[in-house]
Amino acid sequence: MSWPPPVTLTGVHATLCPLAQSHASDLAVAAAEGDLWKAWYTSIPAPGEVEAEINRRLALQEAGSMLPFAVLTPAGTAVGMTTYMNIDAANKRVEIGSTWYRKSVQRTGLNSECKRMLLAHAFEDLDCIAVEFRTHFMNRQSRAAIERLGAKLDGVLRSHQLAADGSLRDTAVYSILSHEWPAVRAGLDYTLSRQR
Numbered sequence: 001m002s003w004p005p006p007v008t009l010t011g012v013h014a015t016l017c018p019l020a021q022s023h024a025s026d027l028a029v030a031a032a033e034g035d036l037w038k039a040w041y042t043s044i045p046a047p048g049e050v051e052a053e054i055n056r057r058l059a060l061q062e063a064g065s066m067l068p069f070a071v072l073t074p075a076g077t078a079v080g081m082t083t084y085m086n087i088d089a090a091n092k093r094v095e096i097g098s099t100w101y102r103k104s105v106q107r108t109g110l111n112s113e114c115k116r117m118l119l120a121h122a123f124e125d126l127d128c129i130a131v132e133f134r135t136h137f138m139n140r141q142s143r144a145a146i147e148r149l150g151a152k153l154d155g156v157l158r159s160h161q162l163a164a165d166g167s168l169r170d171t172a173v174y175s176i177l178s179h180e181w182p183a184v185r186a187g188l189d190y191t192l193s194r195q196r
Helices: 023-034 047-063 110-127 140-149 178-195
Strands: 014-019 066-072 076-090 093-099 130-136 152-162 167-177
Touching: 014 110, 023 047, 023 076, 047 076, 066 093, 066 140, 076 110, 093 110, 110 130, 110 140, 110 178, 130 140, 140 167, 140 178, 167 178
Parallel strands: 093 130
Antiparallel strands: 014 066, 066 076, 076 093, 130 167, 152 167
16 A cells, blocks of 8 residues: 555544545635636646646556645535645655645634644654645745744755746745654644634
């Protein structure tokens, strides 16, 4: 079986379940809210491209480099996607990334809880030595959210990737190490206690 195996993680604000095409219609509505796909510094699928994006993520899961999740509200509506990606099973490292949420749930307890569940699963169940986060250097909202988690900036990979529009992306790389997890967990638990 591939590492990490598919899993469902359930909290108060959200459930993370294995991504499937059955989530496509909800996710198309989520992507349309606020025209999220138009942000040049991120790669959120346009509503009509959601099914293809799900297929892309599932193909990467089949190849062993990604474990994709649908983000569900307590009512069971899919409002975003997130993944473990760039999986390095030999070194027990994952990146949490390719994450997006519909505009109405951004900066709510849902995001904090999703990160809490993914980090807890990585460090406590999968015994990861490190969890990475990567984002476009110019995506200030994403960088601020990663820094609020307690992740440390490892550096910036300059001209790291070609973006869909052909521009070069500088990638900010952050990480949380296993010995840092207890402090990060305490911070997330405090944040969540104020968001309930």
